[in-house]
Amino acid sequence: MSFHCTVCRRCSIYARVSVALAGLVFWVLEAAGQTYGALAMALVAPLVLLAAGLSAMALTIAAKWLIMGRYRPGVHPLWSSFVGRDEILNSLQDQLAGTWLLKMSVATPLLCVYLRAMGAKVGRDVWCETLTITEFDVAELGDGCVVNRFATVQTHLFHDRLMQIGRVRLGSGSSLGPASAALPDSVIGAGARVGGRSVVLRGEELPPGTSWHGAPVVTV
Numbered sequence: 001m002s003f004h005c006t007v008c009r010r011c012s013i014y015a016r017v018s019v020a021l022a023g024l025v026f027w028v029l030e031a032a033g034q035t036y037g038a039l040a041m042a043l044v045a046p047l048v049l050l051a052a053g054l055s056a057m058a059l060t061i062a063a064k065w066l067i068m069g070r071y072r073p074g075v076h077p078l079w080s081s082f083v084g085r086d087e088i089l090n091s092l093q094d095q096l097a098g099t100w101l102l103k104m105s106v107a108t109p110l111l112c113v114y115l116r117a118m119g120a121k122v123g124r125d126v127w128c129e130t131l132t133i134t135e136f137d138v139a140e141l142g143d144g145c146v147v148n149r150f151a152t153v154q155t156h157l158f159h160d161r162l163m164q165i166g167r168v169r170l171g172s173g174s175s176l177g178p179a180s181a182a183l184p185d186s187v188i189g190a191g192a193r194v195g196g197r198s199v200v201l202r203g204e205e206l207p208p209g210t211s212w213h214g215a216p217v218v219t220v
Contacts, residue, residue, distance in 0.1 A: 060092045071119065107129040125144045180194050189210070198213050
């Protein structure tokens, strides 16, 4: 008797949704080609793909509010429905919305629109070049802050089989360097800078206008 893990079944569901979207895209393009010719099909293709990507993003946003509601700081057992639903949402973001649109929209205003729709507090002129924001409602990106490529706004940690969620706040004009992480309950003050491959520890607060680097960070 074969065994299929829960994660594999979830992946199968996301794959089926993606295949359904792809089939719809091909059907629309084929109809356009047969009706108006190959040139019209080529011209309409970018718009059809954009519509499919926006649909995948909208499905992920709807799923967030339907199955998770609003994230709050707290503690949840590893083997709980909360963690299971959280994993479903993370997979939707990565494998559905991410595949169809979000991975191509990092560091664009569209990603900020998505994060706001998911519940994150995102200010004006934010440069966000990562998708590693998950418990959206407890993440705050101030005006003009920068989250560089592969950086992680880490709003949860697992310890002793418990998922612990805490707020992460990046002040106005602050920056989180490439491949760096800000752990739960941390604050990066306005204008503070964290270098690449650095870790802001849990509960740590970096004063405004300062520079930090290292794992864990030390003042520069």
